[in-house]
Amino acid sequence: MADDNKPSASKDAQVGDTLVPDAAEIMGETAAPADDASSETALLDQLEELRREYDEMRQSMLRALAETENVRRRAQRDVSDARQYAVTSFARDLLNVADNFKRAMQAAEGIDDGQIPAELKGVFEGVTMTERELASVMERHGITSIDPVGQRFDPNRHQAMFEVENPDVAHGTIVQVVQTGSMIGDRVLRPAMVGIAKGGPKASEAQKEAAADDAGESGERG
Secondary structure (H helix, E strand, C coil), X not given: CHHHHHHHHHHHHHHHHHHHHHHHHHHHHHHHHHHXXXXXXXXXXXXXXXXXXXXXXXXXXXXHHHHHHHHHHHHHHHHHHHHHHCCHHHHHHHHHHHHHHHHHHHHHCCCCHHHCCHHHHHHHHHHHHHHHHHHHHHHHCXXXXXXXXXXXXXXXXXEEEEEXXXXXXXXXEEEEEEECEEEXXXXXXXXXXXXXXXXXXXXXXXXXXXXXXXXXXXXXXX
C-alpha cells in the first residue's frame, strides 16, 4: 500500500512541476502586451517633448535671425546717414561763402570786359572759376538749391519774409526769393527766404498737389 502511494505522490509533483511553467508562460503572455503599450506611450511622450523642444529652438533661431537682419539694416542706414550728412555743419558754413561769391558774380554781370582793368581780369577770372568749383563740390556732396518761385509756400522748406498783394495768383504762392535755400539729401540745410502772395484765390487741391510735385522736382534738379 505504501509503495502504491509513492508513484502517485511523484506523479502529483510531476504534475505540479508541469503546471508551474505553464502558469508562468500564461502570465508572461498576458503581461507582454501591457509592457509594449507602456513603452509605446513613453516613446510617444518623448517624441512629443522633442517636437516641443524643436519648435522652441526653431522659433528662437528665427527671432535671432530677424534681430540680426534688423541690426544689419540699422547699421547700413547709420553708415549711409553718416556718409551723407557728415558734412552738414561744414556745408552750412560754406553757404555764406557761396553766397558771397554769387553776389560778386552778380555785381560783375553788368560790367563789360573792356571796362575791367587788365590787372583785375585775372582776379575776376579766378573768382568766376572758384565760384563754379565750389558749386560743383557742393553738388557732389548732395547739396542742392531751393529756388521755389511759383511754388506754394511750405513752412518746412521756406521762410516767409513778407507778403505781397497779388490777386492774380493763388494765395500763399511764392512770388519772390530773397535768398535761395539749400538741402543736403532730403534734409533742409537752410530754408529759402521768400515773399508770398496774398489776396488771390485759395489754391485748389490740384494746385496744391502740383506745387508739391514742383517742389520735389526742384529739389531733385538742384
